[in-house]
Amino acid sequence: MDIQAELIEMIDDLFMEDITDIMDEDLYNAGILDSMGTVELIVAMEEKFGIKVPVSELGRDDWNTGNKIVAGIKGLKNA
Amino acid sequence: MMQGLIQWLQSLPNWQPYGEPKYFAFLLAFLIPIVVAMFFGRRLKIYQSLVSLGFIVVMYTGASYHQLFALVAYVIWQTIIVFAYHAYRKKYDTFPIFAGAVFLAILPLIFVKVTPAINDGNMSLLGFLGISYLTFRSVAMIMEMRDGVLTEIKLSTFLRFMLFMPTISSGPIDRYRRFEEDYDNVPTREEYLDLLEKAVWYLMLGFFYKYVLAYFFGTILLAPLKVDALAQGGFMNWPTVGVMYAYGFDLFFDFAGYSLFAVAISYLMGIKIPMNFNQPFKAASIKDFWNRWHISLSFWFRDFVFMRLVFVLVKNKIFKNRNVTSGVAYILNMLIMGFWHGVTWYYISYGLLHGIAMVLNDAWLRKKKKVNKERRLAGKGPLPSNKWTTALGIIVTFQFVMFSFLLFSGFLNQLWFHNIK
Structure with a gap:
């Protein structure tokens, strides 16, 4: 499974929201992510992808859509 | 020599930030060279630092001169820790050292907040x-360093950030990385004209808030x-x-007015400090309120x-249920904010009340x-x-929110426990 599919499944598991068709939508504005959800997502991503996402990095500007999070995970995996 | 310095400080006039019209007249006059230089794409770093220091010193002169010594000692302390x-x-990267650094950084504030509660005010x-x-x-800064997102710091920028004059007394609270980027880059002429325009508007709005509306409600x-x-x-x-409504509006217009001044003066210096208020009384829920009130x-x-x-x-999977996790975190978060305001029963219950409100707000969102x-x-x-809901x-x-401000004001403390009729 690729990262995008895994992220979609993760968000579905955590927040019962399917973001397949809204990968470019702001997840905070859509009411899917909030500060609580952000941390849960960080912990889940750490476990799943073996990456360390700093809490202060997952800002609302650069990690706020599905596609941006996928890009962020790829960036951290290759770092 | 020390005695001479103290006498000199005591003899100086004491000017609180944005406290009186004269303050603005002098501040704006001293800012003119900065504004002109900004317009030509330059930042007068040394001049700006000297003006800032001058206006910081007059905050702590006269009878409150000892605060200046406290400030100097505090800045040395923080510089060493950071x-x-x-x-x-x-x-x-170990947790105990990180926790120790945070604790030492907070320690002076803990002393200052706890002393009045255990030492007769x-x-x-x-x-x-x-x-x-x-x-x-x-x-x-310490937390961002632990996260690994803040890796390079400069002593000169650190001191300018900590002692940034427009926001030194009551915020808005800026972040180091954001500040540094603004400080190292002069805005283009177009951007700066935009900042100037906003600064003028914020100054006028600030005057209206603080000197008209806050005066009306508060005085x-x-x-x-x-x-x-009573x-x-x-x-x-x-x-x-x-009292509840008058105090609530006074609190807002006074603090929002002050914040507008702080933002306006920062803009004149080419620093895009974050806004502190966004029409908080239009908030449609308590979570929404905290995205609009004292935002920084x-x-x-x-x-x-x-x-x-x-x-x-x-x-660490402390709680099985995620709602318990967020609930505990909301209550602790708001309680700590309450303690930060001061160690009194009304500040702490103000924090607790908002924590409970956040939990209820979240429960309602889940239910919906x-x-x-x-x-x-x-x-x-x-x-x-719809618009009705x-x-x-x-x-x-x-x-x-207004009720919580009545609690926050401490007036109930006076009415219930210290009412000498």
Whole structure:
């Protein structure tokens, strides 16, 4: 499974929201992510992808859509 | 020599930030060279630092000269901690040292906040106007260094950031990385003209808020209402309800007015400090309210207290249920904010009340989501969400917030426990 599919499944598991068709939508504005959800997502991503996402990095500007999070995970995996 | 310095400081006039029209006249006059240079794409770093230092010194002159010594000692203390942790973090990353650094950075503030509660209301000698806001800045830096997102710091920028004059006394609370980027880059002429335009507007709006509206609510309305309320006494009375609204509006217009001044003066210096208020009385829920009220503080608590608490709780699987996790974190977060305001029963219960409100707000959002899902499966439309439900949300939020401000004001403490009729 690729990262995008895994992220979609993760968000579905955590927040019962399917973001397949809204990968470019702001997840905070859509009411899917909030500060609580952000941390849960960080912990889940750490476990799943073996990456360390700093809490202060997952800002609302650069990690706020599905596609941006996928890009962020790829960036951290290759770092 | 020390004696001479103290006498000189005592003899100087004392000017509180944005306290009187004369302050603006002098400040704006001193800012003219900075503005002109900005317009030509240059930042007068040394001149700006000297002007800033001058205006910082006159905040702590006269009878409060000892605050200047407290400030100097405090800045040396924070500089040592931040730079020592920075050096350590380059090589190692352990939790005890990180926690120790945060604790040492907060320690002076703890002394200052706890001293009046255990020493008959006397202030700690370590205290000075603005100590909280400086602490927020340095603690955030230590946390971002631990995260590995803040890797390079410069002593000169650090001192300018900590002692940034427009926001030194009461914020807005900036972040180091954001500040540094603004400071190292001069805005283009177009951007700067835009900042100038906003600065002029914010100054005028600030004057209207602080010197017209806050004066009206805080001085003309509030004072006689307090007298009436205390004269009637008892547990609750109508003038106290008046005190509640008058105080709430006074608090907003006074603080929002101050914040507008701080933002305007920062803009004139080409620093795009974050806004502190966004029409908080239009908030349709308590969560919405905290995205609009004292924003730089509530976001600081969100990023450096709430999210980190949640992280520890989730990572270590302390609670099975995620709603318990977020609830505990909300209550602790708001309680800490209450303690930060001061160690009194009314500040702490103000924090607790807001924590409970956040939990209830979240519970309602979950309930709504669940009901809407069931309705969708049953082929029905979602629960109504229109201008009437929004209006209801605004009204309920506003009344709750005003009540919490009455608690915050400490007036109930006077009415219930110290009413000498």
